Each structure stands twice: as structure tokens, then as C-alpha cells.
Amino acid sequence: MIEKIRVEDAVGLPLLHDFTAIMEDGFKGVLFKRGHVVEEADIEALKNIGKDHIYVGELEADQVHEEDAISEIADMLFGENIKRSAVSEGKINLTSKVTGLFTIDRTLLRKINEIGDYTITCKKSYSKVEEGDRLVGARIVPLWTERWQVEKAKEILKEGPIFEVKEFKKLKVGCIITGDEVYYGRIKDAFRPVLREKLSEFDAEVLGYEFLPDDEDKVVEAYEKFKGQGADLVIFTGGMSVDPDDITPRAIRETHAEVIVQGIPMQPGNMLMVARDGGVYLMGVPGASIHSKITSFDFFLPRVFAGVDLKREDFLEMAEGGLL
Template identity: 40%
Template sequence: MKKVKVEDAIGMVVAHDLTKIVPGEFKGAAFKKGHIIEAKDIEELKFIGKNHIYIIEMNSEMLHEDQAALELGQAIGGANTYLKSPSEGKVNILAARDGLLKINTSLLYEINYIKDIVVSTLHNNTVVEKDTIVSATKVTPLVVEKRYINQVKDILRNVSGIIDIIPFKVQKVGIVITGTEVYEGIITDKFAPILKEKVSNYKAIVEDVIFVPDDLEKITNAIEIFKSKGCSLIISSGGMSVDADDLTPVAIEKVASEIITYGSPVIPGAMFMLAYSDDITYVGIPACGMFSKITVFDVLLPRIMAKDKISKREISELSHGGLCLKCNICHYPICPFGK
């Protein structure tokens, strides 16, 4: 720290809170630690009895925390995001649109390994609305060496930030309800209303719901009908177990060109199926999707609706955190399930 006259302190950084006392009215910081003195501050400083103050010495190789946080935010905030002005040494990054939050986590971890750098984000693959805070940046000291900020910029030299908000692209959905007992009216279907509600949250339209018996040809034909109608997501429910009458997985295998998984390490949702063919996603949902409020389908649905292709590896990684706690009051997605 260095002691200077207040008249000479313009542009310098206050080293500690400067207290103002108005008897019976106010006692608190008139100028907080880290504040950059401006010409208009001189009169107020003298009013509170400060003719000299301690400042933090800076040189051309240093940045104030506000400027450092701003440069960090500009470096990491990618497409479809915007920044708020620095406040208390922190810059918030917000979503410029509704959509699916994508974070380059490997670069995020690398950036946070640098001395004095702090970048925090929401979880990758979080559904966000426009103007949601998705990340915050700051540095730990009041002033920081520029070289640390430059290290961040160097890491990101070949990418446009580490944050993106991608839109939900699926517009038309087809639903195939399988099961002879439902088809013949022996039991009442409860799957269709649940699935309709889930996809409607992403502003998609359900083209139709087709009921079919446990017949491979009829299940396959129903899927083909939705393909011909331009549905980019086709959901088949029921018939996903290893029972002799359960033929949904076989039908999906016939129409899809790439099977990602038949089975997931997530409970509920162990018999879940995911496959692709060109621009179409095929999903097979086991019976748990009718009785459990949240399953692996809900965990993956945001990515499916955004046409963010899911790999077998990513399905496998869901095993850590893939056990639902079955809470009396469900708070999903604000819970550890699927994280």
C-alpha cells in the first residue's frame, strides 16, 4: 500500500473500505476496497475527513479486478450470451435466448487451474431461459497480473468462448404406444398424456399418437408413418423388456441406422433405448416412464429436443448420479439425479 493525497489519487485503487459517519443517520463504507478514485470523489473524501488515503499501487502489467473480470467474461462468453457490467469485481454472463446450455467443461477446468482466476457456471446441459445467469467470472485479488488473463486468452485462442446456448430444434414428434392389452382396450393408456406434456415443454407439436399391438410389422409401420410425416423425434413406449411379446427394440433396430444404446445405467430407466437415422431420433421408453415422475428420458430429453447428439460414452457416464432418490416431493431438475 502507498499513502497519497486525495488530490493525487485519481485513477488509483482504494486499499480498504473508507468509512463515513453521519451521527444518528449513517455509518458505513463511503468508498469500498477496490474502488477506483474519480475526480468527483475528492469532495466527498474531504467531507468525511480524508485528506490522505492508502491506495494499491498498480503498473502497466496489472489489471483492476473489474477490468480483469470483464476481460474474462468477454473471453469465455460464446454464442448466444451477453455480459453485465462489472459489479463488486464480478461479471455475470447471461443467456441471450431460451435453450440448452452447453459448457466446454475440459477448458473450464483448465482455465480455473490458473492462479487468481475464477470462472463458475451452471451445469452443462441445463435448460435455461433468456436472461438467466449462466456463468460468473472474477479474480481473487483486487488487482491481478495481466499475464494470468492472457493465459486464459491463450487457452481459448482457437475457440469462440466456452459457453453456448443452443435452441430446441425438434418441432414434430410422433408417439407410438405399443401393447396388445392397450390396443384392444383391455387397459387404459396412461403413457400418451405424459409424453405429450413432456415434449410440449419444448414447444414441439405431437403429430399424432398411434396405438399398435405387440406385432413387429405394425410397430415398424407406425414408425415409418411418422418418418413420412417429417417427425424428427419418434417415441415408442412400452414393450421394452426381454419378454417374448416385447418387440419395440426390434422395430427400432429395423428402422434406425445407428443404435446408441439399449439399456442405461440409470434407475429408473434401465431398459431405455436411443437410436438415430439421418435427422431422426428414435427413443424407446420402458414402462417406468409411466409410473415414475422422472426417468433417464427426462435427463436426456433436453439434449434430444436440441438435436444434441448423445454418445454411448455419455450414457455410461450417467451411472454416476444415475440413481433417483425417490423423494417425497420431487425437485428435479434441482437435485443430484442425472448430474
């Protein structure tokens, strides 16, 4: 049975939970750990953090302490490339063990948070993360919860972990830059510097940059060359809009790759095109990438390097938040 008593009457009794202190010097942390036996000298310190009364006693058989409620599900929350902290102040943190792409099972995350007392918050799915980055914070709201809530969480998590980090892979990349105006030297190419910068963030073995006129056959031929060199990704630039002389989308279709999407609900980068030819991804990058620091290309390039199996719905769900 749990009862509320004056702190002066708690001498000799163990604390039921961690007590957090927020000091004038900016310190915020654990002043007393769960299980600490209260001494006379502790009374003033507890009062200084606003604890004139504390809870003492033992939980009922169907009640689970906040720390135990998190500890019992902690290792079920995450999969590969994530590590967890010890429980402190009733919560745990999950951090990344590698540089990669943070992914979430949103359905399971919602189910856990719908139980009642569990609150689990995290970075957005498909965020690029570095080793050591904090990804998730998990705790329950009250000091204790009912046993059924813990068992409900365990049952949900049998479906699989909620969180994973997919380590970025080394990929072979070919780049095809099209446009008569660039090929014939009428204007200076602006795409290669952009692609170099974006690919430099990953372990990319660039097979080369092919500059081509607006000729579908030549574009397809260049693609086949890169494919023959073992390319995992081929990037196409130039002529991605709906103008009659924009041949790049037609050339991508001429490769007989399976088109996943052509045009997505994001701006800038509305005209992004993505296709797959066996183990090779083809990405047609719109001209917005030259002028805008962040476009749709920046959201999906990391997914390719993380080995995510891209589907049409992945692009459609970007409508909310896709106005960059």
C-alpha cells in the same frame, strides 16, 4: 507501487477497486466505485464497512487489476445466445438471451480455473434455461493478478468459447404406444398423458399417437409412416425391458436405425434406448416415466430439441449423479 495507508490519509486519492457494503437493512452492493476520489465525508462511511486502511497507488507493469483481468477475457468466454453484464465488484455475470439448453466445454472450464487466480462458476451443463436466467459468474480472487495469468487465459480461450445456449427448435414428433394390454383395452393407456405433458414444454408438432399391439412389423410400419411425414423424433413406449415378449427394442433395430445406446446407467429410466436414422432420432422410453416424475427421458429429450448430436459417451457419463 501499491501501499496500505490509513483511510484518513486517503483523502484526495482515487480508490483502486469497488468497495462493497453489506447493510443492516439487507442491502449488499457497491458503496464506492473504483476511481472514486476519497473525500472527508467518505471516511466515516468507509470505517462503517470495516475499512480502517485501504490500498492506494499504481500497479506494476506486470500486474493486472481484477476488473481488467475479467474484462480482457469476458467476450471470449461465451458464444451464441448469451450476453454479459458490465464489470462490477470485480466480477461479471453471463445471462441467457433465449429459452434453450445451456452447454459447457468442461475441458476449457477446468483449464481456466486451473490457472490460479481465475474463478469461473456456472450452472450444470445441459441445464434448461429461460431468457434472462443467470448462467455464469466470473472473477479473479485477489485485487490484481499477474499479466501471465491473463495471457494464459486468452490462449486457452482461443480454442473456442466455454459457454453457449442452444435455442430449442420446433420438431415434428411421432409417438408409438405399444402393448397388447393397452391395444385390446385390458388396461387404460397411461403413456399418452405423460408424453403430452413432457412435449408441451417444447415447440413440438405432434404428428399423432399410434396405438399398436405387440407386433414388430406394425411398429416398424408406423415408424416408416411418421418418417415419411417428416418426423424429427419418434418416441416408442411399452415393452422396453428384457422380457421375451417386449418387442419394442427389436422393432427399433428392425428400422435399421443406428443404435446409439440401449440401457444406460441411470435410475429410474435404466432401459432408455436411443437410435438415429439419418436426421430422425428414435427414443424408446421405459415404463418408469409413467410412475416417476423425473427419469432419464427428461435429461435427453431437451438435448434432442436443442439439436445436440447425441453420442454413447453422453449417456455413460450420467453414471455419476444418475441415481435420480
